[in-house]
Amino acid sequence: MTDDGSPTGMSYSLCDMTEWEGVEADLAITDPPFGLEFDGKASNYNRDESRVVDGYVEWDAEEYAAKIDTLLDVLARNTADDGQAIVFSGRDNSHQVHRTVLDHDDWRLEGKLYWAYNFAPYCKKRPAHNVYELFWMVKGDEWYYTNECEYDHCQEGEANLSTLDIKRNYLTEMPKYPTRLPPKVVKVLLDHFSEPGDTVFDPLAGAGVVGIAAAQRDRTAVMGDLNANAREVFEETVEALGAVE
Numbered sequence: 001m002t003d004d005g006s007p008t009g010m011s012y013s014l015c016d017m018t019e020w021e022g023v024e025a026d027l028a029i030t031d032p033p034f035g036l037e038f039d040g041k042a043s044n045y046n047r048d049e050s051r052v053v054d055g056y057v058e059w060d061a062e063e064y065a066a067k068i069d070t071l072l073d074v075l076a077r078n079t080a081d082d083g084q085a086i087v088f089s090g091r092d093n094s095h096q097v098h099r100t101v102l103d104h105d106d107w108r109l110e111g112k113l114y115w116a117y118n119f120a121p122y123c124k125k126r127p128a129h130n131v132y133e134l135f136w137m138v139k140g141d142e143w144y145y146t147n148e149c150e151y152d153h154c155q156e157g158e159a160n161l162s163t164l165d166i167k168r169n170y171l172t173e174m175p176k177y178p179t180r181l182p183p184k185v186v187k188v189l190l191d192h193f194s195e196p197g198d199t200v201f202d203p204l205a206g207a208g209v210v211g212i213a214a215a216q217r218d219r220t221a222v223m224g225d226l227n228a229n230a231r232e233v234f235e236e237t238v239e240a241l242g243a244v245e
């Protein structure tokens with residue numbers, strides 16, 4: 001166990017993202033709130049509200065670009081000079097992430113990946129949006145990448161990182177945290193963009209899947225979230241995902 005009680009290789013702090021200093025991460029992977037007044041309890045989600053963990057901190061649509069700019073500052077000052085970052089964006093606000101990265105002083109947009117997934121909500125009014133955009137950003141020219149990982153898109157033909165076709169895993173034996181990432185999508189990114197021994201940073205960690213997957217891949221994970229319930233969810237997620245590959 002580490003000082004804060006997290007399993008070895010992982011630390012999880014309850015703090016605002018702006019509080020982080022000096023992490024020196026090799027890779028940041030993070031999934032910001034949607035900017036949609038989203039709490040994971042909307043009636044178009046086929047789920048029992050009482051089982052959805054409270055406290056998810058959402059961002060207003062009007063302040064979304066400013067929040068993303070602040071997030072990019074946080075990631076820049078907490079990554080090494082040759083560090084890189086992958087920021088997820090779903091639904092309506094990804095254009096704001098795109099513009100903000102292009103305007104940012106420290107980050108250069110090196111590429112974009114798409115994660116296509118099965119989407120649970122039933123949308124009456126419009127087609128369900130089931131693609132996340134992943135913004136891959138670097139600081140200079142010295143970034144790490146390998147064109148190999150253990151998953152199908154690399155093992156069966158040429159590596160294809162343009163579109164990651166990965167299902168969400170709706171596990172039932174754990175508390176539901178809105179927008180919990182499947183470990184597989186994180187592990188694909190870890191395999192391609194980091195090496196064992198690297199430090200991986202997620203200041204918007206939620207259930208902590210980025211850090212749990214990182215620890216399972218022999219990386220050190222530094223995580224935080226402003227939701228007072230997040231650490232507890234993280235601990236339960238560690239238990240639930242311990243055996244999940």
Ligand SMILES: C[S@@+](CC[C@H](N)C(=O)[O-])C[C@H]1O[C@@H](n2cnc3c(N)ncnc32)[C@H](O)[C@@H]1O
Nearest residue numbers: 016017057180181204205206207209225226227
């Ligand atoms: C999309 S969720 C992350 C989900 C996570 N990737 C997972 O697998 O569970 C975004 C998280 O950002 C947190 N958050 C929002 N604003 C924050 C802030 N200013 N500082 C830290 N965390 C914040 C929310 O509470 C939420 O848990």
